[in-house]
Every structure is written in structure tokens, then in C-alpha cells.
Amino acid sequence: MKINISCPCGNNFPFSFEEEVDIDKNPNHLEDIQQGKFLSFDCPSCFKQHKPEYKIIIIWKSRNYKLAVIPELDRNMFYIKKKENPPFETVIGFPEMIDRIKVLNDNLEPVVIEAIKTFLIAKAMESYNDNNDNNINVWYHRKTDDGLEFHLEGIKQDEVAVVKIPLDMYAKTLQDYEKNPQKALFASLRVRKYLSVQNIYRPDVLK
Ligand SMILES: [Zn+2]
Numbered sequence: 001m002k003i004n005i006s007c008p009c010g011n012n013f014p015f016s017f018e019e020e021v022d023i024d025k026n027p028n029h030l031e032d033i034q035q036g037k038f039l040s041f042d043c044p045s046c047f048k049q050h051k052p053e054y055k056i057i058i059i060w061k062s063r064n065y066k067l068a069v070i071p072e073l074d075r076n077m078f079y080i081k082k083k084e085n086p087p088f089e090t091v092i093g094f095p096e097m098i099d100r101i102k103v104l105n106d107n108l109e110p111v112v113i114e115a116i117k118t119f120l121i122a123k124a125m126e127s128y129n130d131n132n133d134n135n136i137n138v139w140y141h142r143k144t145d146d147g148l149e150f151h152l153e154g155i156k157q158d159e160v161a162v163v164k165i166p167l168d169m170y171a172k173t174l175q176d177y178e179k180n181p182q183k184a185l186f187a188s189l190r191v192r193k194y195l196s197v198q199n200i201y202r203p204d205v206l207k
């Protein structure tokens with residue numbers, strides 16, 4: 001697809017991108033996505049970085065995985081208009097896409113990661129009770145030898161807190177999920193094919 005980016009500097013420049021991204025065919029996409037460089041365009045005139053979001057599909061055949069990515073701007077429409085139903089797993093917004101690709105690349109179960117995020121958000125809300133409860137966001141960052149690292153945003157303005165959870169907490173939650181995938185905690189993370197901790201915290205009008 002061809003797009004036109006209008007930069008505030010007055011420059012208007014065209015870019016093209018693939019609506020279907022095959023990770024096995026283009027392994028460099030995997031790096032680009034994880035580093036936040038995917039679909040990032042620099043204005044040739046003032047070098048401002050633009051990160052427009054478009055609806056794309058990521059295909060990862062070697063992982064038997066297909067992911068639909070919906071732009072953040074379409075989030076409310078996804079909830080309201082129940083028609084928009086990609087037939088496979090869905091995320092909304094590029095930050096969720098980056099997060100999910102990192103999770104899969106580290107061979108982790110996405111449902112378990114989203115469930116762990118609910119614990120982390122609940123704990124953050126408890127510790128930093130300052131009425132900005134809906135703004136706390138947590139992202140999977142990486143796997144290390146002794147745990148999983150998450151980034152917590154929204155506790156303090158413009159600050160990211162790094163939280164590490166031990167691997168056995170992941171293992172226990174995974175065991176719990178495998179034993180009882182229909183459990184309320186896991187079921188509440190899904191709206192149709194959309195799997196995200198955001199589903200729990202969405203406003204009532206979107207339920
Ligand atoms: Zn520009």
C-alpha cells in the first residue's frame with residue numbers, strides 16, 4: 001500500500017509498505033518490530049520521525065502464527081462495531097504488536113503474559129494510589145536468566161519502572177492456565193480474538 005505522510009514542516013512524502021508481513025521471508029522485520037523501527041519513516045526534509053499505524057497482518061509460519069494488528073485509533077470501533085472480526089489473534093496499536101512479537105520470540109504463552117500484567121497493574125495501583133488508575137500500562141520487555149522483565153508506565157510522568165518477575169511465577173501461571181484455560185482471569189483477557197490486559201480496564205461504555 002502507498003501512503004502519503006504530511007510532515008508539520010510542510011513536506012509531503014510518499015511511502016509504501018506491505019499490508020501482509022511475512023516474518024520467515026523477511027527476518028529483518030523481526031528485528032525492526034522488536035526495536036520499534038517497523039513502519040517508522042523519517043521526513044527527508046526535517047528528519048522528523050513518523051510512526052503512522054495501519055491495519056496489517058503479520059504471518060509467522062514457522063511459529064504457526066498469524067496476528068492481525070488494528071490501529072490504536074480504531075480501538076473503540078473494534079469494541080462497538082462487533083463486525084470487525086479478524087479470524088485470528090488480534091492486537092490493537094503498534095506497542096501491543098511489539099509486545100506480542102517479543103513474547104512469541106521468547107517462546108512464552110501470550111495469555112500467561114497478559115495475566116501476569118493484571119497482577120502487576122493491580123500491585124502498581126495499590127502502591128501508587130494517586131487517582132490515575134487508567135493510565136498505568138505495562139509492557140513485556142525481555143527474558144533474562146532469572147526472570148521476565150516488564151516496563152511499567154504511568155506511575156510517574158515520563159518515567160518507566162522496570163519490574164522483574166521470577167520465572168517460577170510464570171511457570172505457575174502457565175500451569176494454572178493449562179489446567180483451566182476457561183478460568184475467569186484468563187477468559188476476561190479476551191474480547192473475541194483480541195487478547196490483551198486492556199480488555200479488563202476498558203471503560204464500561206465499551207463493554
Ligand atoms: Zn518534515
